[in-house]
Each structure stands twice: as C-alpha cells, then as structure tokens.
Amino acid sequence: MPHPERIAIVGASLGGLRTAQALRGRGKFEGTLTLIGAEPHYPYDRPPLSKQLLAGEWGPEKTLLDPPDRVDGLGLDLRLGVRAESLDLEAREVALSEGERVGFDSLIIATGAAPRTLPNTPELAGIHTLRTIDDSMRIRAALAEGPKVAVVGAGFIGAEVAAVARSAGLEVTLIEALPAPLAQSAGVEVGEALAALHRDRGVDVRCDALVAGIEGGERVERVVLADGSTVDADLVVVGIGVAPETGWLEGSGLELRDGVVCDATLAAAPGVYALGDVCRWYNPVFDEEMRVEHWTNVIHQSRQVARNLLAEPGEARPFASVPYVWSDQYDLSIQSLGHPKADDEVEVLHGSLESREFVVGYRRNGIIVGGLTFNMPQQLSSYRPLIEQRTPWEAVLEHAQAMS
Template sequence: MTLKSVAVVGASLAGLRAVEALRRSGFDGRIDWIGAEPHAPYDRPPLSKQVLRGEWGPERIGLARGEISALHAELRFGVRAERLDTQARRVHLAGGESIGFDGLVIATGASPRRLPGQPDLEGVFVLRSVDDALALRDALARGPRVVVVGGGFIGAEVAASCRQRGLDVAMVEALGQPLEQALGPTLGALFADLHREHGVDVRTGVAVAAIEGERRVERVRLADGSVLPADVVVVGIGVRPETQWLEGSGLELRDGVVCDGTCAAAPGVVAAGDVARFWHARYGESMRVEHWTNAVEQAEAAVATLLHGPAAAKSYEPVPYVWSDQYDAKLAVAGRPRGSDELRVVDGSLEARRFVAVFGRDGRLTGAVGMNRMRKLMDWRQKLREDLSLDEALASLTS
C-alpha cells in the first residue's frame, strides 16, 4: 500500500530522525508529529554533563539540523498520545483529538524508574528531561550535599558533574561496583576508584532503605544502618519504556514494544529508540537498547521498513554503542558485553586509564570498551560486525 499519511509519536531523538528520514526518502504525504513535551526536540546526553555543570543553557541542546518547519509536519508538541486503535488506524490524544494514519512510528522512549515505597519529598529528583535537569541544577545551587542513588551511566555522570561543581557527593550502588552491570567488576572497580579520587563517597554493595525528611529530603538511610545527610537526592536506577499508552492496542508489549527483526510491530506500525524491543537476528535475541546511537540508527531502519514494506525490509542488526563522560574520562562501549564476560586489555593499560579492552564469552568476541581511546574503539565496533571468535579478534591485532 502506498502511504499517504504517517503519524510519528515521540518528538525527541528517534522521532526527529524518523521524520527527517521520511522526508529525505521522498515521502511527501502528511506527517502528524506528536510529542508529550512542549519543547522542540533536544539532546539528552548534555543534561547530565554540560547542563548540570552549568556550562550550557538549554538553548545549546536543540537537535534539529535545520528549521523544524522545513520538515512540513503537522506538529502537536505538548500533547500526549493516550491510546492507539490499531484496527481503525487512529491515535487518540489527550484533549480528545484523534488522528488517522496509514503508517505509524512509535518513538516514545522511556521514563526513569523511581524508588518504590518512598515519600514524595522536595529535593528528590530523577533526570530525563530538560525540565528535570534545570530543576535539579537550581536545587544544586541551593544545597551542597548530594546523594546519588544508582551507579549506572546516569548516576555516575551526575556524581561526576556534581563533584565538578564542588558539591559534597555520595553515590550508592547496590551491586559490588558502579557500572558493574554494564562493564563487569574489574572496570567497575576502576570507576569506583576514579570517583573516590575525585572525592565522591562511593558506597557499594548496599541498598537504600529509606529516603527521609519532613517536607524536604534530609537524609538517606542505607540498608547497613548508615545515614547520609542530603539536601538533594538524584535517583538514577534505570528506566521503563513508555508503552502505557499502547495498552489494549493489540501490540505485544514486553518491556518495550515487541518488534520483528525489521523494527515492525504490526503491519504499517514500526518502533524505534528506547521504547523498541526488536529481534536481533545475528545475536539471536530480542533486545532493547537505551543509547543515543541506536535511536538514530533504528529510526532510519524503521522508516525504511515502513516505506518499502515487509517484503523489501532489511534486518536491523546493529552493534550497540554508548559513550559516557565522567571527569576527564571518555568511555565508550561497543557490542553486547555482559558484566560476567572475560575481559582482555588489547591496547594501553587500565592503570593509565587509557586503554581498549575486549570482552569474550564462550570463545566469541562480544564487545569492546575504550577509555580515552575513541578512534580505536570505533575500529573495534567495525570488527564486531564481523562476528569473530575471540582468538580471531586478538590475532587481527598482530596481522
């Protein structure tokens, strides 16, 4: 079927790249573009870095490459999609409007998880949107004692930015090391040291028991009985995909919108970015990737599937890639490593904090990580497309 109209739900990274890809591919039909946030699409990575450190204002984080108006889309920003009727091919919006479509791109991303069972106190923040970042930045200007709950990428970046602002920072991670889930215990320990050297009070292997205070947060009580005084608490314990509005639509929802290997969730319906759980044919697993580069690459792939139809659709098999900046450490990870994978340094040294290391599992190369070695890591991302054994990958270093 030739598409006459496409609705794109989600006006951030994946949504924007989808609208751009539609127009770049020559689609000249109607595009209805719906976004819950009132802002034009903006970039999230600087929120935990330059914006939180106070170096950039929100005017520097716009994502559009040119004028949004040049995309000739019908914009509904600041309006939430509340329901999808797949049979009637309509999206129902808050306020009562509904929009018909021939094709649909779902790009509604993810929202931060909150600590269950804790009171709603002033001074407790999550960080996802520019509004979150500005509110947190203002609070940091008023309160010097910060407790970061969670030592994943967001938590670790927030801790670093707060220390760079000269604040008192404690970081609480329930696992043995920060970033352990993504990088394993050896590199986790390296990051724990990095943060401790910069003056962060890193508490590992201990959970938060309670966030306490009268109206404002005053302290965080840990499961080992210790107490951390706090003016500000930032909870960075992961996200959940924004699929609530799709309940009852008939689409399969399982920690994300379930898609096939071409990003299709149903005929004429595709998904991209943090919200999409897609089948990765080469890895033989269903996965959801919560990283910037995937949102960009998957938006392109999903639009190609939408425009060319299932017969011509290509299998989407990315090598995931994420970067993180903490202090002067620039970290990047490619592939699909697990914390339990074998780790081998292939360039530089962990001690110098300038290295590339590769991950292996069952004799296969699963990933590569680089610190302050970005160009070399990109070479490894390329190698990871070749599906090498660990031995072949290591041999390629000398050939």
C-alpha cells in the same frame, strides 16, 4: 501494505524528529506527517542534560536538535504538549490527551523511556530523577544552592551527575546496589576502575549499598541504607534506570515485553514500527532480542524505519547493528561497543585498568561480543568489525597484538 498517505509518529524527540526528517528527505514522503510529543518543547537532545547543561556550560537553547524554523520547514502536523493516550489498531487511530483522534495509515512509535523511581519513598522536595530538560534545569538550580548531594545508582547518568556535582566542589555520595558501578553492563573490573576515579576526585562511593528509605521533613534530609548507615543529603538524584514508555499501548494488541516487540525489520505489526529506547527487536548480529538505550542506535534505527516503511513489499531490511554508547565524566571518555553482559569474560586488550587508559574485550562462547574503553577511542573502534563478524577470541588477540 500499500504506500501510506498519512503517517503518525508518537514521541517528538530524537527518534521521532529524525524519522520525520528521513521520511521527508530521502524517503520523499509528501503525505500528511503528524508528530505528537508529550513535552511542550521543540525536540532537544538528552546527552547534554547530565553533562554540559547540568554543569551550566550550556544554555537550554543549545540542546535543541534543530532550530525551530527548520523543524517547521518539514511541513509537519506538529502536536507538542499532547500525549497519546491509546492506540486503536483496527480503526488505525491514536487517541490524544486533548480528546482528538489522529488517523493513520502507518504509525511510528518513538515514545522512549521514563525513569524508574525508588519504591516506598516519600514525596519530599529535593528528590529528583533526570530524563527531561526540565529535570536537568531543576537539578542545576538545586546544585547552585551548594547542597550535600546523594546520587542513587552509579550507571552512566548517575555517575555523570556525581561528576558534575563534585566538579562544582560539592560533597557527593554515590550509592550503588551492585558490587561496582556498571557491574551489570561492563563487569566488576571496569566498574572498580570507574569507582577509583570518582574516589580520587573526592566522591564517597558506596557499593553493595541498598537504599532502605529516604527521610526528611518537608525536604529530604538523609538516605538510609539497608545496613543501617545514613547519608546526609539536601539533594538526591535517583538514577536507577528507565522503563520503556508503553503504558499508552496497553490493550492495543501489540506485543509489549519490556518495550514494543518488533521483528528484525523493526515492524511491530503491518505498517506499525517502533524505534529507539522503546523498541525491542531481534538483532541478527547477536542472534537475540534486545532493547538499547543509546543515542546512535536511535539515529540508525530512524533511518531504517523510514526506509522500511516506504519500501516495496518484501524489500524491508533487517536492522543489524553493533550498539555504541559513550559517557563523559571529568576528563574521562568512556565508550562501549557491542552487547556485553555481566557474566562475559573480560580481558584487557590495550593499556591497563590502573592507568585508566585501556580497552577491554568481552568474550562469550569463545567469540568477542563487545569492547569498552577509557580514553582509547580509536583502538576501540577497530574492534567494531570483529564484533560484527562474531570473531573467535584467538583472532581478537592477534588483532590486539597487531594494534599494539
């Protein structure tokens, strides 16, 4: 690809903004840079939406990724409150919701993901999902009314919402379809340790619990579970995962499969890149394709996309990474490294599950593929190089012993 003169970025959040900054900064890109975002707000950060903002500890302005004048200083053609409707790859144009078409030489797709909703649920007041700052402010206002809260889904976001609501003294039920919270991504043992923490704090944690329906009049009144039991609730927050925002790319010719499919350099087509929650790419560290919904992944991918997009032919580099994610619940800091899966073997490497201060390692085919900690972040980070180098388990145990 010749060097681009016009770059369009779709998605004006963490990935979109940080890529624009990398292009203007280190990339020294001085051409036209259009940043298109469906939300009307200046780019803001999402992790506080289920933590400090929801708890009322922060005001909305504190979630901004950068002050607006710094964003304006990038000299962008900034289109906020405007949705990309479709992509014409041949004409190299993005059609916008306002009817305009934006031409580009290179395109960056950073449209993230949107919450999944429960099937067959009526549209009742009091049922929420949490992805945007507006969602968070709506739930925060609802929490202030002192409702009975039901959270459906005990992944990180659901569990964080439960922790915030319970810390505010509310009656909270946390409903999880799997045998334990996080069972899919962290294993049942770790999930049970997390469930025990929430129970100690007074949350009614129901596992193996499938939602059969949600009932009410105008407002939600109860959640009905598949075993026939009910959970009374005036506020229901559904946190059952997200789906990548690829609807606008249907029919564009790009390969879409639970995300925009990219090669190891994050390229989806010549001059077209994707990053962040919407990107499915081949990660050489794990020798597999993956899509990651973590904050630091977005930061690292945005730098790599800026570099690869402006690189000389043949100079684009693969994005090889060990994913990292954190979650804060009560006084617990959870951090996870790597790419653990439900059927990996889990072994405690430091501390104990009962004390809720531990590091576990995840073993697949005799090598370490991940680690997770409750409140022992330094010990966990020492395993990053071992995961990166696909270290055999015996050497992992030696490392654990040396660290103890």
